[in-house]
Amino acid sequence: MRIKRLHLKNFKRFSDLTIDLSSLQTPPKLVLMIGANGSGKSSVFDAFEWLTLTKSSPESKSAYYQKFAGQTVEGELLFADGSKVHRTNGSAEVTGALPHSLFYGRSAFRQVPELTRAAIGGRESVLANDEDRPLRYIQLDQRFENDLDILAERVVREIFIDQAFKADELRERYILPINLALGRIFSAEPETAVSLQSIIPPLQGKPLQLNFRKGQVEIHYDLLSSGEKEIVNIILNLFIRRGAYTDTIYFIDELDVHLNTSLQFNLIKEVSENWIPENCQLWTASHSLGFIQYARESAQAAIIDFDQYDFDQSRTLTPIPKESLAVYEIAVPKEIILEVFRDKQIVLCENKNDEYYNLLKLPGKLFVGVHNKDEVYRNAKNDSRFYGVIDRDYLADSEVRKFRKRYPNLYVLDFYAFENYLYHPENILEARPNFDIETYKNEITNQKKSRYKSILLNLKQSRRSYGILKDENLTEDKALDEITNALESDNFDDFYPLFDMKSQFDRSFLAKLNLAPDRLARTNWFLQAIRNVFNQQDNQS
Numbered sequence: 001m002r003i004k005r006l007h008l009k010n011f012k013r014f015s016d017l018t019i020d021l022s023s024l025q026t027p028p029k030l031v032l033m034i035g036a037n038g039s040g041k042s043s044v045f046d047a048f049e050w051l052t053l054t055k056s057s058p059e060s061k062s063a064y065y066q067k068f069a070g071q072t073v074e075g076e077l078l079f080a081d082g083s084k085v086h087r088t089n090g091s092a093e094v095t096g097a098l099p100h101s102l103f104y105g106r107s108a109f110r111q112v113p114e115l116t117r118a119a120i121g122g123r124e125s126v127l128a129n130d131e132d133r134p135l136r137y138i139q140l141d142q143r144f145e146n147d148l149d150i151l152a153e154r155v156v157r158e159i160f161i162d163q164a165f166k167a168d169e170l171r172e173r174y175i176l177p178i179n180l181a182l183g184r185i186f187s188a189e190p191e192t193a194v195s196l197q198s199i200i201p202p203l204q205g206k207p208l209q210l211n212f213r214k215g216q217v218e219i220h221y222d223l224l225s226s227g228e229k230e231i232v233n234i235i236l237n238l239f240i241r242r243g244a245y246t247d248t249i250y251f252i253d254e255l256d257v258h259l260n261t262s263l264q265f266n267l268i269k270e271v272s273e274n275w276i277p278e279n280c281q282l283w284t285a286s287h288s289l290g291f292i293q294y295a296r297e298s299a300q301a302a303i304i305d306f307d308q309y310d311f312d313q314s315r316t317l318t319p320i321p322k323e324s325l326a327v328y329e330i331a332v333p334k335e336i337i338l339e340v341f342r343d344k345q346i347v348l349c350e351n352k353n354d355e356y357y358n359l360l361k362l363p364g365k366l367f368v369g370v371h372n373k374d375e376v377y378r379n380a381k382n383d384s385r386f387y388g389v390i391d392r393d394y395l396a397d398s399e400v401r402k403f404r405k406r407y408p409n410l411y412v413l414d415f416y417a418f419e420n421y422l423y424h425p426e427n428i429l430e431a432r433p434n435f436d437i438e439t440y441k442n443e444i445t446n447q448k449k450s451r452y453k454s455i456l457l458n459l460k461q462s463r464r465s466y467g468i469l470k471d472e473n474l475t476e477d478k479a480l481d482e483i484t485n486a487l488e489s490d491n492f493d494d495f496y497p498l499f500d501m502k503s504q505f506d507r508s509f510l511a512k513l514n515l516a517p518d519r520l521a522r523t524n525w526f527l528q529a530i531r532n533v534f535n536q537q538d539n540q541s
Contacts, residue, residue: 001079001080001081001098001099001102001247001248001249001279001280001281002026002027002028002029002079002080002249002279002280002281003021003027003031003077003078003079003080003249003281003283004020004021004022004027004078004079004080005018005019005020005021005022005076005077005078006018006019006044006047006075006076006077006078007074007075007076008047008074008075009072009073009074009075010066010067010068010071010072010073010074011043011047011050011065011066011067011073011074011075012040012043012046012047012065012066012067013039013040013043013067013311014040014043014067014311014315015067015311015312015313015314016313016314016315017040017311017314017315017316017317018315018316018317019044019304019316019317019318020316020317020318021302021318021319023318023319024302024319026080027080027281028281028300028301028302028319029272029276029278029280029281029282029300029301030268030272030276030281030282030284030295030298030300030301030302031281031282031283031284031301031302031304032268032284032285032286032291032292032295032301032302032303032304033283033284033285033286033304033306034285034286034287034291034292034303034304034305034306034307035285035287035305035306035307036287036306036307036308037287039306039307039309039311040306040311041253041285041306042108042137042138042253042285044251044283044285045105045107045137045251045253045283045285046065046136046137047065047075048103048105048249048251048283049103049105049135049136049137050065050073050075050087051075051076051077051085051087051092052085052102052103064136072088072089073088073089074086074087074088074089075087079096079098081096082095082096083095083096083097083098084096085098099247099248101130101244101245101246101247101248102247102248102249103248103249103250103251104130104133104241104245104248104249104250104251105133105134105137105250105251105252105253106134106141106143106237106251106252106253107134107137107138107139107140107141107253108137108141108253108254108257109134109138109139109140109141110140110141110142110143110144110230110233111226111229111230111233111257111258112144112145112229112233113222113229114221114222115145115148115207115208115209115210115221115222116145116207117145117148117149117202117207117208118202118205118206118207119202123146123149123150123153124150124153126146127150127240127241127244132146137253143237143241144233144236144237147236147237147240147241148208148210148236149208150240151174151199151236151240152199152201152202152208154174155170155174155199155201156201158170174199175196175197175199177239178196178235178236178239179195179196181235181239181270181274181275182194182195182196182231182232182235183195184266184269184270184274185231185235185263185266185267185270186228186231186263186266193213193214193215194212194213194214194224194228195212195213196210196211196212196232197211197212197213197218198210198211199211210232212224212228212232225258226257226258227258227259227260227263229258230257230258230259231259231263231267234252234255234267234271235270235271235275238271238275238276239275242275242276242277245277245280246277246279246280247277247279247280248277248280249280249281249283250276250280250281250282250283251282251283251284252282252283252284253284253285254284254285254286255267255268255271255284255286255288255291256268256286256287256288256290256291259288259290260290261288261289261290262290263290264286264288264289264290264291264294265290265291265293265294266290267290268284268288268290268291268294268295269294269298272294272298272300272301295322296322296371297371302319303319303320303322304317304318304319304320305317305320322371343364344364344365344366345364345365345366345387346366346368346385346386346387347365347366347367347368347386347387347388347389347411348367348368348369348370348375348376348379348380348386348387348388348389349367349368349369349370349376349388349389349390350369350370350372350373350376350389350390350391350418351369351370351371351372352369353367353369353418354367354368354369355369355518356418356422356517356518356521357389357530359518359521359522360521360526360527360530360531362530362531362534365387365534367389373390373391373393373466373467373468374466374467374468376388376389376390376410377390377407377410377467377468378467380407380409380410381407381409381410384409386409387409387410387411388409388410388411389410389411389412389413389533389534390410390411390412390413390468391413391416391417391418392412392413392414392415392416392417392497392498393416393417393462393466394416394459394462394463394483394498395412395466395479396478396479396480396482396483397482398478398479398482399469399472399479400412400414402472403468403472404536411533411534412533413533414497414529414532414533415496415497415501416497416498416499416500416501416502417500417501417502418502419501419502420496420497420499420501420502421526421529421530422501422517422520422521422526423501423505423507423510423520424496424525424529425437425440425441425444426525427520427523427525427526427529428440428510428513428515428520430523430524430525431513431515431519431520431523432513432515435513440509441492443509444492444496444499444501444505445490445492445495447504447505447506448487448495448499448504449490451504452487452488455487455500455504456484456487459480459483459484460480463479483498486498487499
């Protein structure tokens with residue numbers, strides 16, 4: 001079950017709000033709502049609770065949800081399969097077949113600092129009807145200790161009732177899945193890993209014992225950090241309950257509470273990819289840099305921005321473009337980034353090439369990796385405070401010269417891709433002084449020849465995807481002639497700047513040299529070649 005559109009009128013923060021995901025080919029598995037505190041994100045979760053009270057109820061129960069007293073509260077949910085819930089005050093109308101477990105939500109108030117409950121039993125019954133859910137999402141979410149009760153009850157049942165009980169099977173069933181998740185979130189390295197070691201049911205009036213290993217020490221749940229407790233809380237809850245919610249909209253408010261950036265990314269990735277069933281959907285509200293980064297990278301995620309809107313007016317929110325750096329500003333405002341690094345140029349680059357660019361320690365420059373060439377180009381074009389460096393790809397010399405002149409904040413590599421520098425014969429020769437450079441050049445030339453026809457077939461299609469070309473009035477035929485003539489030549493210096501060493505060259509020829517990219521990015525040749533790119537642009541400006 002996945003939501004396609006939500007519409008609310010006179011509901012809490014909103015006069016008339018629509019969240020519309022219908023522009024996406026398929027409703028996403030993850031919907032990330034971002035925005036400042038008080039922008040209304042958590043009100044959406046209250047709407048899920050209110051809309052699913054599908055049986056008629058007294059209109060007085062709508063008073064809590066009314067934005068303006070005495071006016072009708074109205075809401076509608078449209079799902080991907082065409083089913084619908086429409087509610088006006090206390091009356092609801094359902095179109096289509098909805099699952100019994102349509103929603104499963106958790107409030108932001110779910111931290112349990114220490115375990116105190118000293119008895120177990122009877123908690124399994126809450127699963128069927130989600131009886132322990134918070135009815136409003138400003139309330140305390142008390143599920144965690146219920147989850148522990150259910151877990152302890154299941155363990156005790158298997159030990160004392162199941163005659164075929166085996167300790168190894170018990171660990172594999174109840175501890176291994178949790179530890180696999182913790183390993184992916186925290187670390188698989190023994191020194192920094194957090195792993196569940198034992199579950200000891202309440203005995204002699206003592207609370208349940210949940211023991212973990214951190215490094216070489218075994219500690220009780222009570223001694224975990226707040227962030228560690230939050231992750232255990234979330235994973236254990238999904239471990240216990242997801243089997244009852246397999247056709248469901250999950251929603252979890254402030255899933256990133258107490259977590260640093262790397263753990264934020266790892267947690268949302270783990271939950272989205274491994275704990276939410278495939279036909280389900282997860283909604284979460286966050287200010288988290290790690291969550292935003294994951295949502296930008298995932299094809300199964302959409303970002304809805306609530307920030308800086310006047311919700312006294314009618315408003316339709318749709319997924320925001322992921323290529324814009326503006327999505328980060330709710331977590332780290334642009335002005336703060338620029339202030340922290342006010343003595344440096346912030347240079348955006350493609351994908352994760354910032355790791356290698358920053359190894360060069362170019363004076364006054366800090367490189368930041370973003371999604372693709374168009375994202376670099378548009379941010380450098382539209383905001384003079386940012387710079388950008390892009391791969392040349394299939395751009396003619398005349399086009400490169402024009403772009404460098406027109407966009408002083410945009411650097412264009414002299415070669416097809418960053419990899420053309422890493423795997424250039426001169427760079428390999430510096431890393432391996434006895435390397436046979438002429439044989440290597442011949443290998444590159446021969447591979448270019450064998451791929452020449454397929455390169456020409458894809459040339460126009462590749463160029464059509466460049467946002468920078470769509471914005472320019474250039475003579476296409478002239479540029480194509482320049483590129484094809486260069487690629488047709490067997491003179492190395494003519495064709496190499498336009499030959500794709502990233503995906504067209506089979507680098508198995510170099511495998512025996514065992515040269516890691518980070519080593520190739522530290523040579524003097526590489527440093528000087530990249531410096532030349534920036535120097536010629538800076539001098540031209």
